[in-house]
Amino acid sequence: MHELAMVRGIYDVICEQIKGHKVTRVMQVRIVAGALTGVEDMTMKLCFEMYVQRTPLQGAELVIRRVPVKVQCRICGNVYETGIPFAACTVCGNKKMKILSGDELYIDSLEVE
Numbered sequence: 001m002h003e004l005a006m007v008r009g010i011y012d013v014i015c016e017q018i019k020g021h022k023v024t025r026v027m028q029v030r031i032v033a034g035a036l037t038g039v040e041d042m043t044m045k046l047c048f049e050m051y052v053q054r055t056p057l058q059g060a061e062l063v064i065r066r067v068p069v070k071v072q073c074r075i076c077g078n079v080y081e082t083g084i085p086f087a088a089c090t091v092c093g094n095k096k097m098k099i100l101s102g103d104e105l106y107i108d109s110l111e112v113e
């Protein structure tokens, strides 16, 4: 499963970050997921919940912030947001575009005790 691999990656990063700090509990994990990652909120949260059982992250709340896909038209340079499938350029109507953002997945912040 796609989400499980992502959860594993996030988990490893968090463990690395809290290592060496006096953290007894992780309350909240806020992540940013671009629309292109295909992350589904419910699946991701469920995976996370199961994966962190019996770890220091048990009970932590996962908050997912979505970022839209931003592309730039290769013909006229127009930058616009689009859904999936990609919309044609809002200025010139072309469908040749470069992806600027939307494929990112990273930890925004942690709330720890």
Ligand SMILES: [Zn+2]
Residues within 6 Å of the ligand: 073, 074, 075, 076, 077, 078, 089, 090, 091, 092, 093, 094
């Ligand atoms: Zn254009």
